[in-house]
Amino acid sequence: MNAALIYLLLLKATMTSFAGMGSLPQIRQDFVETRGAISDQQLSQAVLVGRATIGPMGAYVVAVGYFAGGWQGAVAGWLAMSTPALVAIPLLTLIQRWLHLPRIRAAVDGVIIASAVLLLGSGVTLAIDAIQQLRAL
Amino acid sequence: MLPGRVEGPSLRELVSSVAYDANRTVGGGLVSIELLRRRFTARGWIDSLLHGVFIAISRFTPGTVVLAYCVMLGLRFHRWRGALLALTVASLPASLIVFALAATLARIDRYAAVRVMLAVGILVAGGLVVGSAWHLIRPYLTRDFRIRMIVIAVVAVALIIVGATPVRVLLVAAVVSSAWPVRQPRASGRESRGRTDS
Numbered sequence: 001m002n003a004a005l006i007y008l009l010l011l012k013a014t015m016t017s018f019a020g021m022g023s024l025p026q027i028r029q030d031f032v033e034t035r036g037a038i039s040d041q042q043l044s045q046a047v048l049v050g051r052a053t054i055g056p057m058g059a060y061v062v063a064v065g066y067f068a069g070g071w072q073g074a075v076a077g078w079l080a081m082s083t084p085a086l087v088a089i090p091l092l093t094l095i096q097r098w099l100h101l102p103r104i105r106a107a108v109d110g111v112i113i114a115s116a117v118l119l120l121g122s123g124v125t126l127a128i129d130a131i132q133q134l135r136a137l
Numbered sequence: 138m139l140p141g142r143v144e145g146p147s148l149r150e151l152v153s154s155v156a157y158d159a160n161r162t163v164g165g166g167l168v169s170i171e172l173l174r175r176r177f178t179a180r181g182w183i184d185s186l187l188h189g190v191f192i193a194i195s196r197f198t199p200g201t202v203v204l205a206y207c208v209m210l211g212l213r214f215h216r217w218r219g220a221l222l223a224l225t226v227a228s229l230p231a232s233l234i235v236f237a238l239a240a241t242l243a244r245i246d247r248y249a250a251v252r253v254m255l256a257v258g259i260l261v262a263g264g265l266v267v268g269s270a271w272h273l274i275r276p277y278l279t280r281d282f283r284i285r286m287i288v289i290a291v292v293a294v295a296l297i298i299v300g301a302t303p304v305r306v307l308l309v310a311a312v313v314s315s316a317w318p319v320r321q322p323r324a325s326g327r328e329s330r331g332r333t334d335s
Binding site for chain 2: 014015016017023045046049050051052053054055056057058059060062063066067071074077078081082083084085086087088089091092095099103104106107108109110111112113114115116117118119120121122123124125126127128129130131133134137
């Protein structure tokens with residue numbers, strides 16, 4: 001599988017997800033089921049490596065890229081992981097322009113509060129996961 | 138609302154801070170964001186409102202949340218150069234490690250000691266993420282915002298329980314909050330939200 005195609009497929013997955021591991025279903029669909037570029041076992045291994053590594057969990061796409069296309073695929077994975085973050089720039093520009101409007105500010109307040117609730121859920125999930133792992137040892 | 142030019146870290150400080158905090162813990166990007174928040178607020182480079190805005194935008198940005206957060210930190214202080222450098226140093230070290238592990242097919246989870254360390258690391262990470270949630274909520278625990286905060290939180294929890302995606306949760310929260318009767322904003326608690334209104 002060539003690096004350009006790996007980049008485009010991984011980019012499709014990362015651009016349509018909103019969390020590190022959110023791209024997993026799309027990646028499985030494209031790389032395992034549709035194209036057979038990697039096996040389920042390799043995908044699981046990529047997830048494990050990404051999870052056990054420092055930094056963002058989304059880095060597992062680098063391993064997916066590597067398994068699908070060698071080091072060029074890994075580079076494509078890194079680029080596919082990084083590219084969507086640039087979308088934040090126009091969003092920040094818009095917020096800077098409109099945040100002084102009370103309704104927009106209220107909407108941002110709502111998003112911040114909901115983000116905190118989502119964070120709380122993520123934190124509790126992580127803690128439960130860790131406790132279960134410790135108990136299993 | 139958000140000043141165009143602000144006092145902040147030099148490019149070297151920005152890059153080293155992002156590289157260090159974004160790549161020193163397991164548990165995912167939310168933990169890294171909390172570490173970045175602590176560093177940047179402790180040095181007075183950002184405040185709670187700006188952090189909250191960055192979090193909100195990061196949540197609406199596709200892909201990995203912490204990378205979007207780092208892009209905004211970089212953009213805030215050093216424009217495009219800062220954004221691209223912050224993005225690179227936040228993503229490259231972890232990617233190199235993942236690449237190395239994948240290339241050597243290291244079965245790092247077969248050693249009990251490694252599994253214990255990972256589990257403890259994830260437990261600590263969970264605590265940091267919960268702490269991060271508290272820091273986001275705290276400015277809204279004022280009399281003016283308390284009811285709205287509770288309503289939005291309850292709506293968010295209900296949506297999560299029924300399986301709504303995070304983006305839908307955020308969109309509904311935005312709609313509910315913007316439909317709320319508008320008052321003069323005084324949500325900052327101990328830190329005046331007006332501080333960033335220069």
